[in-house]
Amino acid sequence: MTVTVPTAPTTTELRGRPVGSHPPATGSHPPAIGSRPPATRKPGPRPERGSSPREGQRVRPLTRRQIEDHLQELGDLYAETCGGGPWAWNQARSAFLRRLAADARRPGFELLIAETTALTGCAHGFPVGGDGPWWEGFDGYLPGRLLRLAASGRLFVISGIHVPSRVRRQNQDRAWNLARRLQKRLLTDHGAAVAVTLVKRSDHRTVEALRSWGWRYIEGDTPRTAPLGPFRVLVLDT
8 A cells, every 4th residue: 555645745735724703802891771782793604624625626537548548647646746856756656657557457446536637646446355366465464354345345455545745634534635535435436345455564654644544453453463574454444
C-alpha cells in the first residue's frame, strides 16, 4: 500500500475559513420602557471546516483502456505526491507504473480518479478469493475471519491511495475527505465488507494517514503480538 503524503503540499490548497459572528456589545443598563428589544439573530448551520470535494472534485473509474491512455498523468500524479527531489520522483514513478501494470491484470481491478480541471488523486485495488497470487505478502497475517471473507468474495485489497498532503492533514474525519471518498467507493462498487492493505512496518507516516481515515490494525495486532516481518496489515470496514 502506498499512501502518498508528501511533506509539503504539491497542489493548490483550497482553504475554507469558518465564519463566526459575535453579538454586539451591550451596556449594563436595561432598555428604556417602551423601547423595542434588540433583534436576536437565529443561529444558522455551522459552516463546514475546510473545502469540500462537493466544490468540484469528481470521482470516477477508468477502464483498462483509459488507464493505458492516462499512464503519463497517473505517473505524474504519483511523482508529484510522493515527495523527494527529481531523482526520487523518477525512481518512484517508474516503480509505481510497474506495480500498477501488474495490478491492472488482476480480475476485478478498479482504479478511481478524482478530478477537477486536472487530476487531483487516485486509488486502486482488486477483490480477492480464497487463494491465488494476491496472498503474496499477506501469508501469516490474516485471521480466520478475513480468510472466510476472502473465500466468499467480500474481501478487497486496496493497493494504493495517492492524494495531496492536505487530504492527510485536513478534515480526516469528514465523510467527504477525498481519501475516504475514494476508499469507500472502491468497496461499494465491489460489494466488499472489508478492505485490507499492507504497510511497511517502518512507514509510520502512512500508518498515521490510514488510521486518520478509519483504518485499524487487525484484532490482536499489538507491538508484542504482531507477526514478525517487514509489513503490517491494516483493515477497513464498510
